[in-house]
Amino acid sequence: MRGTGSIGLDSCGVRMVDIGKVAEVVAALPSIDNLEDLADAFGLLGDQSRLTLLVALLEGGELCVCDLAAATSMSESTVSHALRLLRAHRVVSVSRRGRMAYYRLADGHVRLLLDVGLAHISHTAIMYSEPGSESS
């Protein structure tokens, strides 16, 4: 069921070229919820302030708010707001000792994504991959 090349309409009138392939892709797509969650996670990493804080935590292991602010040249308020969001999404976790709050990465996913991302930007610039023989 591939490469039919047929042009057709589904029952709702949606135009398609390769009906078989579309069906294949639809079947392979994750659920809307999963895609939403994943987009959400990527979105959290898609802001420079938050990403910088996370990388700082990746490097430093555990840092208090004011050290995070110092290390990233951000205001403590900005840092606190960003951490609140990250906290809400369980990306970082806090240990309160005395009047300080020490943050660290709490999420294995994000740690891996950060590693993958950092590994590639350190390879100088962008690396384009060959088209790749895709598949059925």
Added chain:
Amino acid sequence: MRGTGSIGLDSCGVRMVDIGKVAEVVAALPSIDNLEDLADAFGLLGDQSRLTLLVALLEGGELCVCDLAAATSMSESTVSHALRLLRAHRVVSVSRRGRMAYYRLADGHVRLLLDVGLAHISHTAIMYSEPGSESS
């Protein structure tokens, strides 16, 4: 130079608790430009429409605009706009054959990030990792 625990101010009056660690983190942080690029890349994946299109391309290999629209239940215009952004950032590439435009993933980085992300959402939910002994 770790765990000094000293509280101090730098020459510009920035408050810090662990000066040594802050210096360490600052030294280890990627350049602003790199962080910007990385945040940018994550940001592209941080939208459900774009992410869905990219996953569709990851599964389908190469699809024309109308098939992408059909597979993702989005309007062709929305798809086209999203693809334009992705094209501008070299995340996808086009082959125009006749009056059709066939898109595919063009960027090895993104493919890897998608794989990592998808692998983890398929592991049901979130996996928390242990704190990790931070370093030096």
Added chain:
DNA sequence: TCCTTATATGTACATATAATCAGATATTAG
């Protein structure tokens, strides 16, 4: 208790972003 420190929060504002619609471009067929 009062004052200072460390962090958290609310609100407002300014900017950015994405979806939609209408129209433009480009390609093929007749």
Added chain:
DNA sequence: CTAATATCTGATTATATGTACATATAAGGA
């Protein structure tokens, strides 16, 4: 050339998002 098809683009609008400022909470020290 004209008509039809596939994709692209621009403008508008609605919503989301990041940031700054002011204030609130909470802890420790005098």
